[in-house]
Amino acid sequence: MRTIATRARIRKRGLASWAADLIWPPRSLLTEAMVDRPGVIEPALWGELKFLGAPQCACCGFPLPSDEGPQASCAACLSDKPAYDTARAALAYDDHARKLVLDLKRGGRRDGLPVFARWMAAAGEDALAKADFVAPAPMHWTRLAVRSFNQAAWLAQVLSRQCGKPWKPGALTRIKRRKSQAGLSASERRRNVGGAIKASSRFDAKIIVVVDDVFTTGATLEACARALRKAGAAEVHGLTLARVVRPTDITL
Numbered sequence: 001m002r003t004i005a006t007r008a009r010i011r012k013r014g015l016a017s018w019a020a021d022l023i024w025p026p027r028s029l030l031t032e033a034m035v036d037r038p039g040v041i042e043p044a045l046w047g048e049l050k051f052l053g054a055p056q057c058a059c060c061g062f063p064l065p066s067d068e069g070p071q072a073s074c075a076a077c078l079s080d081k082p083a084y085d086t087a088r089a090a091l092a093y094d095d096h097a098r099k100l101v102l103d104l105k106r107g108g109r110r111d112g113l114p115v116f117a118r119w120m121a122a123a124g125e126d127a128l129a130k131a132d133f134v135a136p137a138p139m140h141w142t143r144l145a146v147r148s149f150n151q152a153a154w155l156a157q158v159l160s161r162q163c164g165k166p167w168k169p170g171a172l173t174r175i176k177r178r179k180s181q182a183g184l185s186a187s188e189r190r191r192n193v194g195g196a197i198k199a200s201s202r203f204d205a206k207i208i209v210v211v212d213d214v215f216t217t218g219a220t221l222e223a224c225a226r227a228l229r230k231a232g233a234a235e236v237h238g239l240t241l242a243r244v245v246r247p248t249d250i251t252l
């Protein structure tokens with residue numbers, strides 16, 4: 001006999017979804033553990049996720065060792081100011097974040113998107129509040145043809161629904177296919193992506209939040225911000241699911 005809880009669950013999620021859960025029970029986003037609904041993480045691992053927050057660089061969001069006020073910048077941003085106004089990320093890129101990102105970008109796993117968007121909405125609250133729209137970091141069409149999806153566009157779409165701001169999936173285009181960024185140093189990444197991204201139209205006086213899966217060295221966001229500023233944007237902010245905080249973690 002079904003319990004009241006099971007009957008309520010079937011009513012809420014639909015018979016097809018309930019039947020699918022019997023055959024393919026929802027799995028945790030981080031492990032093979034079974035969970036009660038898709039897109040969640042078992043409570044024991046919650047405390048291991050490294051959410052980013054103050055104290056951090058006012059510009060790039062890099063964690064700072066001590067709180068020196070809301071305008072404090074890291075040494076890198078002081079010596080070479082980025083073209084973007086701010087960059088924020090929900091999580092530090094560690095082993096857990098790497099699994100979430102790789103399942104999304106290589107495995108096409110979508111059940112974590114609502115929770116990722118909630119974390120990102122919290123991390124990018126200030127920029128999103130004033131934004132005119134959100135736009136995904138672009139992928140070259142040849143790469144899109146092979147992979148069939150752009151994980152940044154998935155994140156931007158779900159984030160747009162959650163924060164009530166429009167999204168413009170075609171605001172930026174990648175005009176040159178460059179080699180994969182994997183394994184490249186910061187300066188190599190900057191050279192690799194420089195001039196490869198362009199805005200699709202004028203965005204005069206607009207405030208734009210560019211969404212991506214990972215902030216690694218900031219080279220992609222820098223190229224997006226330069227393109228959008230050239231197209232008239234007043235402010236460009238970056239928002240990602242995760243951010244590399246130790247150079248040794250650049251293994252995407």
Ligand SMILES: [Zn+2]
Nearest residue numbers: 057060074077
């Ligand atoms: Zn910084």
